[in-house]
Amino acid sequence: MTDAAELRRRTADLLAAHPPTRLPPPPQNEGPAGPPLWSATERLDFLRARFDAGLAWVHFPEGLGGLGAPRALQAVVDAELEDAGAPGNDPGRIGIGLGMAAPTILRFGTDEQKKRFLRPLWTGEEVWCQLFSEPGAGSDLAALATRAVREEGGEDWVVDGQKVWTSSAHLARWAILIARTDPDVPKHRGMTYFICDMTDPGVEVRPLRQITGEAEFNEVFLTGVRIPDAHRLGEVGEGWKVAQTTLMNERVAIGGTRIPREGGMIGVAATAWRERPELRTHDLHQRLLNLWVDAEVARLTGERLRQQLSPTLNSVRAGGAPMGQPGPEGSGMKLAFARLAQEISGWEVEFLAEDGLTYDDWTLRRPDGVDFTGRQAGYRYLRAKGNSIEGGTSEVLLNIVAERVLGLPPEPRTDKDVAWKDLPR
Amino acid sequence: MTAPVPPATEPDLLYSADEEALRDAVRALLADRSDPATVLAGLESALPYDRDLWCALATGIGTAGLLVPEKLGGAGASAREAAVVLEELGRSVAPAPYLTSAVIAVTALLGCDVDRADVAGPLAALADGRTLGVLALPLTTAPGGAGEPAVRADADGALTGRVTSVADAAAAELLLVWAQGPHGPAVYAVEAPADGVRTEAVTPLDLTRPLAHLALDGARGSVLATGDRAREAVERALLTGAGLLASEQLGIAEWCLAETVRHTTQRTQFGRPVGSFQALKHRMAALWLEVASARAAARNAADALASGSPDAPLAVAVAQAYCAPVAVRAAEECIQLHGGIGMTWEHPAHLFLKRAKADQLALGAPGRHRAALAELAGLGAP
Ligand SMILES: Cc1cc2nc3c(=O)[nH]c(=O)nc-3n(C[C@H](O)[C@H](O)[C@H](O)COP(=O)(O)OP(=O)(O)OC[C@H]3O[C@@H](n4cnc5c(N)ncnc54)[C@H](O)[C@@H]3O)c2cc1C
Numbered sequence: 001m002t003d004a005a006e007l008r009r010r011t012a013d014l015l016a017a018h019p020p021t022r023l024p025p026p027p028q029n030e031g032p033a034g035p036p037l038w039s040a041t042e043r044l045d046f047l048r049a050r051f052d053a054g055l056a057w058v059h060f061p062e063g064l065g066g067l068g069a070p071r072a073l074q075a076v077v078d079a080e081l082e083d084a085g086a087p088g089n090d091p092g093r094i095g096i097g098l099g100m101a102a103p104t105i106l107r108f109g110t111d112e113q114k115k116r117f118l119r120p121l122w123t124g125e126e127v128w129c130q131l132f133s134e135p136g137a138g139s140d141l142a143a144l145a146t147r148a149v150r151e152e153g154g155e156d157w158v159v160d161g162q163k164v165w166t167s168s169a170h171l172a173r174w175a176i177l178i179a180r181t182d183p184d185v186p187k188h189r190g191m192t193y194f195i196c197d198m199t200d201p202g203v204e205v206r207p208l209r210q211i212t213g214e215a216e217f218n219e220v221f222l223t224g225v226r227i228p229d230a231h232r233l234g235e236v237g238e239g240w241k242v243a244q245t246t247l248m249n250e251r252v253a254i255g256g257t258r259i260p261r262e263g264g265m266i267g268v269a270a271t272a273w274r275e276r277p278e279l280r281t282h283d284l285h286q287r288l289l290n291l292w293v294d295a296e297v298a299r300l301t302g303e304r305l306r307q308q309l310s311p312t313l314n315s316v317r318a319g320g321a322p323m324g325q326p327g328p329e330g331s332g333m334k335l336a337f338a339r340l341a342q343e344i345s346g347w348e349v350e351f352l353a354e355d356g357l358t359y360d361d362w363t364l365r366r367p368d369g370v371d372f373t374g375r376q377a378g379y380r381y382l383r384a385k386g387n388s389i390e391g392g393t394s395e396v397l398l399n400i401v402a403e404r405v406l407g408l409p410p411e412p413r414t415d416k417d418v419a420w421k422d423l424p425r
Numbered sequence: 426m427t428a429p430v431p432p433a434t435e436p437d438l439l440y441s442a443d444e445e446a447l448r449d450a451v452r453a454l455l456a457d458r459s460d461p462a463t464v465l466a467g468l469e470s471a472l473p474y475d476r477d478l479w480c481a482l483a484t485g486i487g488t489a490g491l492l493v494p495e496k497l498g499g500a501g502a503s504a505r506e507a508a509v510v511l512e513e514l515g516r517s518v519a520p521a522p523y524l525t526s527a528v529i530a531v532t533a534l535l536g537c538d539v540d541r542a543d544v545a546g547p548l549a550a551l552a553d554g555r556t557l558g559v560l561a562l563p564l565t566t567a568p569g570g571a572g573e574p575a576v577r578a579d580a581d582g583a584l585t586g587r588v589t590s591v592a593d594a595a596a597a598e599l600l601l602v603w604a605q606g607p608h609g610p611a612v613y614a615v616e617a618p619a620d621g622v623r624t625e626a627v628t629p630l631d632l633t634r635p636l637a638h639l640a641l642d643g644a645r646g647s648v649l650a651t652g653d654r655a656r657e658a659v660e661r662a663l664l665t666g667a668g669l670l671a672s673e674q675l676g677i678a679e680w681c682l683a684e685t686v687r688h689t690t691q692r693t694q695f696g697r698p699v700g701s702f703q704a705l706k707h708r709m710a711a712l713w714l715e716v717a718s719a720r721a722a723a724r725n726a727a728d729a730l731a732s733g734s735p736d737a738p739l740a741v742a743v744a745q746a747y748c749a750p751v752a753v754r755a756a757e758e759c760i761q762l763h764g765g766i767g768m769t770w771e772h773p774a775h776l777f778l779k780r781a782k783a784d785q786l787a788l789g790a791p792g793r794h795r796a797a798l799a800e801l802a803g804l805g806a807p
């Protein structure tokens with residue numbers, strides 16, 4: 001069994017074989033010394049070596065970036081590498097790949113798919129996006145209309161349709177995609193899951209400007225996109241089942257990572273409170289203390305969930321849920337974080353008084369990812385509005401908790417047993 | 426003002442196999458001997474608590490001595506295990522003086538010099554459940570809130586004064602009294618019943634945790650601790666009580682949610698189970714999230730108390746500020762979503778509401794704990 005001591009030893013070996021080299025520090029007169037800078041190739045070399053040493057995500061199998069160790073032990077590796085000043089892999093930019101594509105590929109992918117996709121996904125050499133939502137299918141994702149048709153006598157599928165709200169599509173090399181492959185059966189049964197090549201000539205990405213002024217997400221038009229059958233994930237018609245894995249992981253992607261006390265937005269708010277005593281009022285004080293408690297408790301709840309998700313190697317061997325697949329409890333964490341982010345960022349704009357009336361930049365940027373702590377309060381306030389929509393709205397998540405965790409009766413449904421093509425649209 | 430220091434080690438927020446086994450034993454006993462109908466019937470009787478039940482729980486299963494080291498006659502467990510007992514007691518609103526005697530009074534005694542026979546003796550008696558003890562302070566006293574004693578002691582150890590709203594005082598045989606002695610505040614032991622000790626029963630909002638005013642008129646007390654030691658013993662007892670009360674609150678909230686889910690799944694109106702209406706489902710789902718969060722907060726407090734972490738005061742303040750309102754909301758939702766039946770005396774929901782509301786005031790209301798937090802987290806007032 002791989003334990004903490006063993007992982008420390010392996011991490012030391014990695015650092016010895018690939019000592020991370022820092023670029024010379026910036027000259028003294030160019031402002032304060034920031035975090036160490038890395039030359040691009042050296043950084044990539046290090047990340048590749050780390051993946052190959054099984055220290056990327058230790059709970060993944062050997063040869064695929066892991067060692068089949070308990071998930072909780074990742075923290076040991078991360079702490080050692082951080083102490084050594086080793087470069088990391090920029091999770092903010094490759095979050096969809098890490099949080100959603102990787103666990104889905106690991107669970108449903110063929111050996112070739114795992115070998116081909118996981119390494120560049122983890123190092124960040126290849127960015128992923130998620131082609132799920134459509135203009136007519138958001139909360140009701142299973143209603144989607146993008147068609148994938150098997151080419152007669154050939155090995156390819158041909159895909160036509162339109163996706164929307166696609167984060168990072170402008171950066172992505174690959175996409176996870178669900179499409180309808182059988183319109184004659186009820187909607188949940190007629191979908192198939194694919195890996196889509198974003199460089200295919202049939203893929204057109206158009207920026208979609210959002211509330212913050214920037215264009216983090218996109219519209220994606222798919223016209224005659226050819227996907228080889230080797231890029232199918234899971235069985236034909238089983239796309240909904242595969243998508244469940246993606247969606248569950250999407251919801252814990254936020255709750256599953258360890259954050260320190262005052263990590264995230266509450267830290268920004270608390271710092272503002274400490275640094276601007278002249279802006280304090282009793283009302284804002286009471287509300288800040290409430291939010292601080294809620295944030296600390298949400299952090300602990302996430303930590304508890306993470307501890308529950310760390311099965312031992314034995315439970316994986318004994319056929320337990322592979323590497324602790326998240327359950328619907330993850331929906332709860334996403335709900336909590338969305339509410340908190342919105343309330344804290346709203347509090348912060350109000351606290352800042354006149355400064356709260358200003359905004360840093362309305363230009364149409366094409367950002368690499370979400371930057372919750374690097375920008376101004378107004379940005380945080382606006383961007384946080386998406387937290388209760390992206391990855392499943394809070395209303396839909398409450399339904400999931402009510403039905404799958406508490407076992408409450410489902411809403412009466414009229415669409416379950418009707419062939420997709422006969423559904424009213 | 427500086428930011429709060431993070432805990433040195435990550436807390437263990439799960440339950441161990443031993444803790445689960447303890448839970449099973451306590452739950453089985455309470456299901457058998459203290460179901461809601463029994464609790465309700467007991468409230469009509471004059472007895473403040475069910476002595477047979479207490480014996481089975483405290484002595485039979487050995488829960489009273491969990492916090493006491495083995496060499497002092499206890500089980501040598503920790504706040505983590507005591508928290509599990511309190512979760513179960515919360516789930517059954519059993520009228521058992523566990524929090525007051527086995528947690529608060531025991532912790533106060535542990536803070537005195539346990540090498541002294543007059544400390545070790547009573548401690549062993551509390552640990553095996555033979556004797557009931559209480560720390561004689563109002564139930565509302567928050568950690569850090571003991572303040573100047575309301576009782577005075579003369580040089581001969583005769584105590585005079587009045588302490589209001591002491592939980593479980595009427596049944597207690599050992600009173601640990603915070604009194605102003607000739608050399609400053611000290612902890613005195615007073616045996617009850619005795620001359621000069623009078624308890625005036627109060628009609629409590631929460632019938633399952635009896636309250637009494639304590640009137641001392643020249644009662645004989647012996648000094649157990651003085652000076653900083655006495656202050657620290659009382660402070661630690663209040664902190665531990667407040668931290669573990671969060672687990673009782675978690676248990677209350679858990680029962681209320683489970684019962685509400687059960688009822689709304691069975692109750693039909695408009696041709697559907699009322700639990701299938703989204704307006705209700707969302708309320709129960711939101712409550713579930715609060716209960717899950719309360720569990721993390723309560724476990725964190727218990728773990729910090731168990732490990733003697735310097736983070737314990739912050740962990741307790743967070744747990745109390747969070748868990749107290751969750752228990753109240755769960756009980757209020759339970760009654761609302763039960764409709765008319767929830768307003769009846771025969772349905773046990775009211776027992777949980779009364780306990781939850783009284784618990785919100787006990788050992789410091791959430792506002793007190795948030796004020797403590799403002800200091801601990803470096804978030805000073807305007
Ligand atoms: C910032 C951002 C990034 C995103 N990134 C991506 C991405 O990368 N890839 C991708 O595929 N998608 C992405 N999405 C899309 C997101 O998943 C959808 O917006 C979301 O699922 C909601 O769908 P919708 O927008 O069609 O709203 P609708 O489904 O039309 O919902 C409208 C309202 O009705 C409510 N509602 C719907 N059904 C129910 C119900 N059964 N009960 C109660 N209320 C209900 C909703 O909660 C909402 O309030 C992103 C969205 C945002 C905001």
